[in-house]
Amino acid sequence: xxxxxxxxxxxxxxxxxxxxxxxxxxxxxxxxxxxxxxxxxxxxxxxxxxxxxxxxxxxxxxxxxxxxxxxxxxxxxxxxxxxxxxxxxxxxxxxxxxxxxxxxxxxxxxxxxxxxxxxxxxxxxxxxxxxxxxxxxxxxxxxxxxxxxxxxxxxxxxxxxxxxxxxxxxxxxxxxxxxxxxxxxxxxxxxxxxxxxxxx
Numbered sequence: 259x260x261x262x263x264x265x266x267x268x269x270x271x272x273x274x275x276x277x278x279x280x281x282x283x284x285x286x287x288x289x290x291x292x293x294x295x296x297x298x299x300x301x302x303x304x305x306x307x308x309x310x311x312x313x314x315x316x317x318x319x320x321x322x323x324x325x326x327x328x329x330x331x332x333x334x335x336x337x338x339x340x341x342x343x344x345x346x347x348x349x350x351x352x353x354x355x356x357x358x359x360x361x362x363x364x365x366x367x368x369x370x371x372x373x374x375x376x377x378x379x380x381x382x383x384x385x386x387x388x389x390x391x392x393x394x395x396x397x398x399x400x401x402x403x404x405x406x407x408x409x410x411x412x413x414x415x416x417x418x419x420x421x422x423x424x425x426x427x428x429x430x431x432x433x434x435x436x437x438x439x440x441x442x443x444x445x446x447x448x449x450x451x452x453x454x455x456x457x458x
Contacts, residue, residue, distance in 0.1 A: 273306035277315045277326065280305050284322040285371045293319075293379045320385045323375050327389055331396050334358040338400040347404050351397065351421055352448035356441050359425075366440075373429055394418035424448050 283305045287296045298319050302312045316322045334354050341350040361369055376382050395409075398418035402409035409415075428447040432440045 273311075280307075280312070280315050281322055281325055282368060284319065285368055285375075288323070288375055289371050293323075293375060293381065320382060323372055323382055324386075324389060325372070328392070330358060331392055335396045335399070338396070343404070347401065347417075348448065348451060350400070350404075351417075352445060354400075355421065355425055355448060356444045359440055359444060361440075370433065374433060377426075377429065377433065390422055394422050397421045420451060421448075424451050 280301070284296070284301045287300055287304055291300075296319065298312055299309055301319060301322070302309045305312070334357070337354045337357055338350060341354075345353075376386055394415075395418065398409050398414040401417040402411065402414040405413060407414065424447040425444060428440070428443040432438050432443050
């Protein structure tokens with residue numbers, strides 16, 4: 259299966275041409291063969307591209323699982339900035355997180371695969387620490403601006419951690435229930451949170 263060191267495009271099928279297509283190929287291999295057992299060379303071969311081309315899309319096989327996470331964070335930050343002060347902080351966070359995780363129906367199966375890997379593969383859990391920190395930073399930045407305090411203050415940081423906890427709890431529930439609505443679970447999780455805030 260592996261094409262180590264060949265550097266050649268695989269014949270017999272059109273090569274993938276987008277990051278999204280490469281993600282689909284990689285996720286399928288991870289589910290069928292296991293994350294640890296699947297190499298970059300395996301992914302490149304299955305995708306019909308060279309190893310070098312793979313690294314034009316992603317820095318590692320871990321990064322493939324996360325997809326375009328950074329762009330998603332930029333979009334979530336923009337959504338949060340668009341809320342006026344008349345929208346309560348918790349409501350703004352809930353709406354932005356639900357929007358951040360909204361997917362068309364055809365993308366749900368692959369996203370379930372992605373989240374199963376992220377939440378249950380030890381190697382990816384360790385890698386996810388930096389991703390989670392970036393996610394929390396977006397929330398903390400918004401909370402600090404709303405509360406008019408420095409982002410390094412305790413309260414914005416607590417809000418970032420609580421928001422991440424609520425989101426991960428919703429994802430954990432979603433993965434155990436076939437057919438569950440992720441948006442509804444996220445909405446319920448954030449509705450259950452009671453921030454002890456000096457302002458709403």
